[in-house]
Amino acid sequence: MTPSKSTDRVGTTQTETGEHADTRERILDVALDLFSDQGYEKTSLREIAERLGFSKAAIYYHFASKEDLLLALHLRLHDYGREFLATTGEGLSSPQQWATLLDGFIEQMLRHRALFVLQERNRAALERLHDTRHEADHDDLENRLKLVLTDATFDVRDRVRIACALGAVIGGLLLSGDAFSAVPDAELGHLVRDVVHGILTPPAVS
C-alpha cells in the first residue's frame, strides 16, 4: 500500500560502523537510543524525527508504523541470536551445555549491548509485538530457555541454576548500567564468564 519498503530485509547484518548509513538505518539508530532511554511508549515519532533533522511524516516513508520500528530493532537482535544459536547444535539440556552457550551469549551481549538494553527495558511492548505479529513460533533462545526451565524431567536444582546463570549475565553486563564502563569488554566478559561457569558446574559440595 505505502511506498515503504517491505520490512523483510530488516535486520540484515549491515556495516555496523554507520559511517554513511542510509536514512533507514539512521532512523533505527536514533529509535534504539530513545526507546532504550525513555521507553518505547514514551518516545514519539516527532521526537525521533526532530533529532534527525526532518519531519515526522518522513519516517512513514521508511516505516509503515511506529510498531515497525520496534520490530525492525527486535529482528536485528533476532538475527544475531539465530546466527550463533546455529553454531551450538541441538543439545541444550545439561547445565554444562548451557555454560558453553552462555559464553557465546556474553560475546553477543558485549557486542550489541544497546540492543539488549532495548529488549530488557521494553519487555511489555515486545511481548505485545509477539502477540500481534506472531512470527510462527521461532526457535530463539528465549523459547529454548522456557522449554528447559519448565521441563519437570530435569532436576529443579539445575533448572534454577540455569535461570540464575542467565540472570547473572544480565546483572553483570546490563543491569550494572555504566558502572563497569571503565573495565575493558574482554576483561568484563571474562569475569562474568567465570561466574557463570561457577554457577553451572557443580561445586562438589552439596
Next chain:
Amino acid sequence: MTPSKSTDRVGTTQTETGEHADTRERILDVALDLFSDQGYEKTSLREIAERLGFSKAAIYYHFASKEDLLLALHLRLHDYGREFLATTGEGLSSPQQWATLLDGFIEQMLRHRALFVLQERNRAALERLHDTRHEADHDDLENRLKLVLTDATFDVRDRVRIACALGAVIGGLLLSGDAFSAVPDAELGHLVRDVVHGILTPPAVS
C-alpha cells in the same frame, strides 16, 4: 488543591490480605496488576477504573495524578526495603556481607514478587519519577549498590561478582516468569540462595 489525601501515608505496611481493603488500596492493587502486565504507559486510568466497576474520575478523588499511582506503589516497595536494610547495619563492602544481605533480599522478593516485577518492567517510568520528585537522595539498596559497583578501591572481581549475584536473584525469581510456580517458595529461595553464596564466596580456585 484537590480533596485527595496527601500521599504521605502511602505505602505503610497494611494488612496485605486485602480482604476488605479500602478503595484506595483496591485501586493500587489493580494498578499493580495492570502496570506489571502491560506496562505503566500502556495502562489507562479508564482501564483501571473499569476493572474496579466505577468511573475514571473516581480515581482522581483518591490520587492527584496517574504518576501518583506509580509513586505509591514504588513507596510500598521502598518501605519494605528500608525496613530490612535497617537490620543489616552499615557494612556493605565485602562480597560476604552482600551475601547475607541478599539472603534477606530473596525473602522480600518472594514475599512481594508482584512489586518487584512492577519495578523490573517499568524502569524507564520509575527513573522519570525519581527525576521529577527527587526524594532527597534516599538510602535504598539501588543506591548502595551503585556506590559499591563504582568504587574503584574494591577489586573488580568482587564488584562484578556482586552485580552478577544480584542478577542471579532476579533471574531465578523474576525473569523466570512462572516457570518455577510449581516449586514452593521456600525451596526456590533456598536454591537461589545457594547459587548466590556460590558466587560470592571465593571458590578457592583462581
Next chain:
DNA sequence: GTCTATATAGGGATAGAC
C-alpha cells in the same frame, strides 16, 4: 465518594504538494 460532561493536549497516521 462517585458520577457525567468537558477541556486540553498529544499521539499515530494520511493526503498531497514539492
Next chain:
DNA sequence: GTCTATCCCTATATAGAC
C-alpha cells in the same frame, strides 16, 4: 525523500452535579 497540513483518536485531568 521530505515537507506541511490535517484527521482522528485516546489520554490525562478538571468542573460541577448528585
